[in-house]
Amino acid sequence: MTAESSFSLLGILTAQDISFVHTFEHPGMSEFIDASAGGVMVMGGIIVIALLTYYRGWHALWCDWLTSVDHKKVGIMYVVVAFVMLARAIIEGVLMRYQQSIAVNDPGILSPDHFGQLFSTHGSIMIFFVAMPFVTGMMNYIMPQQIGARDVSFPLLNAISLWLTAAGAALVMISLVVGKFSTGGWTAYPPYTGIEFSPGEGVDYWIWSISLASIGSTLTGLNFATTIYKNRAPGMTLFRMPLFCWTSLCTSVLMIFAMAPLTIATLMLALDRYAGFHFFTNDLGGNMMNYANLFWLFGHPEVYILILPAFGVFSEVISTFSGKTIYGYKSLVIATMSIAVLSFTVWLHHFFTMGQGANVNAIFGIATMLIGVPTGVKVYDWLLTMVRGRIRLTTAMLFSVMFLVTFVIGGLTGVVLANPPVDFAVHNSLFLVAHFHNMVIPGVLFGMIAGYQFWFPKAFGFRLAERWGKVSFWCWSFGFYLTFMPLYVLGLMGAMRRTVEWFRPEYLGWLQVSFVGALLLFSGFLFLCVQLVVSIRQRDQRRVPAGDPWDGRSLEWSNSSPPPEYNFAVIPDVTGQDAFTRIKQQGQAYASPIAYEDIVVPKNSIVAPVIGIAAIMFGFALVWHIWWLVVFSFVCMWGAVIARSFVTETERVIPASKVRADNEAWLQQVRECATTPREQENTSVNVGRAEVLT
């Protein structure tokens, strides 16, 4: 009796579920890799904790970051989550390419089950815990500054979104050590992921980590949409907004509409698995096609949730580094909106082969090709922005140019795949894998890296080392082509995705080339890390206190680097597009404002971390059927919300005198700065005050 009750205290969790114990009892190469990955994660955690303790960083971490509701800090934390998860997912990608490159008539080093977990975590992490947080973090940091706002409309909700996303990421990381992850791919199609075929905790880890992240994204979407509609500076009409704000708006709207289908689909799958419901089962009236439809009703807009902000970044980067106003502003806005609307009309092309008949397929095939039209408009607009511009090929710009070339190739293979007959021939092959990596790596990752290079000096006050950035750029570019072009060929040769072992010797060469490419991609990531370390060490020669290192065009460049917590000492008055360029050209930049006012900013709050930690416990408890903890953590989450509603002192006032002192000191510093001609923007001459050409 006592044994039984102590057992149930941890649900169905046993010692054998810990990967180290499991590996000890069943040693093997695959298990060893699994345990090493877990070991690296645990060691990483211990090192971070040790460093924080050694440098007495806990207080600063808690007070300046974790409890902060400042949109800039929330944004940076999102990007940190994305980077950490990127490290894991990219290593998984390399490992899979290695397995495939040696597994021709040979079992290779990974067991099929382990390989299945790898492609499931790789996909889920890259989409939900790399791309989403990266995009959300970027929007968080930049968008409010670009529209001249002091924060988002609901700062605490913003922090809660971050913590829910981070909780989902934490669950995926925990699955590395405790138990196994799903083997059902990032799409987790039932009935395979139903309880009948996938018993155990794997799919449950997927369900709860994705559910937490999707709720976080819904809240982000409504927060950002409200911010853009209601928090713009005076004169900042919608059609004067920088394009990054437009793409943020479209992404937010997509989040509001597209995350619900995912939340419902995961909930239904959970009910099937936990409570014996029949949504997607083979028997008793279940219908897995409902899952396919719901998942892709989310999944296709998701592609544009990720890509549109990157499009916004490219628009800003290309326009800034060409020294020109963006070409065809209105057409870009309309194209963005069209893409957002059309993205809801094409979900069915993800399962052309699943039996809906020729006419339905034809309609969705045509709709899919239609999306190429607004996207083409954008590509031409970017090209025409560069025409006759004074182009500076900085790292951010290189990534943008490489995006244009590579993305068009990916788009063309997409148009090919949009033909249902072609799709029947190559669906689920490596051709498809090559296609979507060809969209998402240049379209999202390059965009985010470009944005990171572009706005880093704004966020941290010093420029990144261009040299290492360019080394990284060439690794990413060649790595991309070497990894994924062979996959197109392999796909046409009949190689299917998610295959752990091959029996066709003619695949070997292509797979080996692809593996070399994967190593290059990984070194691209490493060089980004090198760049960061080098830049931090040389930060004193790289500082840009005046805040405008690239001769920027929008309002975020008009304040200091890093910006004060209230963003703008005085809310700017906007008179047209490219707001900051206009101010500079009219000679009004860095002028002292006539009057200062008190500024109200939100106080820090422990509510978001409490909800985040409770959410981790909630997910973990559900995975392992620890019911008392489910109830407890649920009560904690909602208890925190209710308790918060009784807190009345949620804001503090920064007095006008302090704002004046800080701002005037900064303005004085700027006026003493020499202006930088564009030719010298990557030298230590550049302290962030641009030479104005009129």
Add this chain to the structure above:
Amino acid sequence: MKRQPLLHPGLNLGSTDEYSHDVSEPIIFGFWVFLMADLVLFAILFATYASMSVQGQAGGPTPIDVFDLPSAFIETMLLLTSSITFGLASLALKYKADSLHLVFWLVLTFCLGAGFIGMELRDFWVMIEQGAVPQRSGFLSSFFLLVATHGIHVTAGLFWMLVLFLQLRVFGRTTEVKLRLMRLALFWHMLDIVWVCIFTFVYLFGVAQ
């Protein structure tokens, strides 16, 4: 009384409480956006129900076998009436200086909402007694998920109302409390609309077939 411009859809506090009115715009607008996201969720549940209510019966009970139409009708009346009483509470919030009217209408709303939940639980109980459990068929799975999701929303609304009763007592009618009541009102009315759809598409259509 000067007439204030409407800052958001629905009841505005404009002419009686200008400060609350001024700060209400992004807050109420944001809540409308949230309601929209929530409605997408219900739309998907309806679509799922539509695809499973007939095709997913799996030889088990059909809607006619298990639906108790009179009971569903009483529930509809309870919820619709609660929407009227909440509407009156909102008017009291705007125009009456004392909290008496407000609390009276809110308590009435709470009782009607609780009555609705009680009736619904009774319906579920009767169905489960008959063996019409969600594990029986796809139709019943989707029925229970749709109707219970609505029920959970109403229950959440009731808890929310309890918290606001407490806040009315602790803080009085401060701007925060007023704006929370206005958002609860929107939430409540939305749930009413969702229920009207449930009653029509689930109960009436189900029994008509």
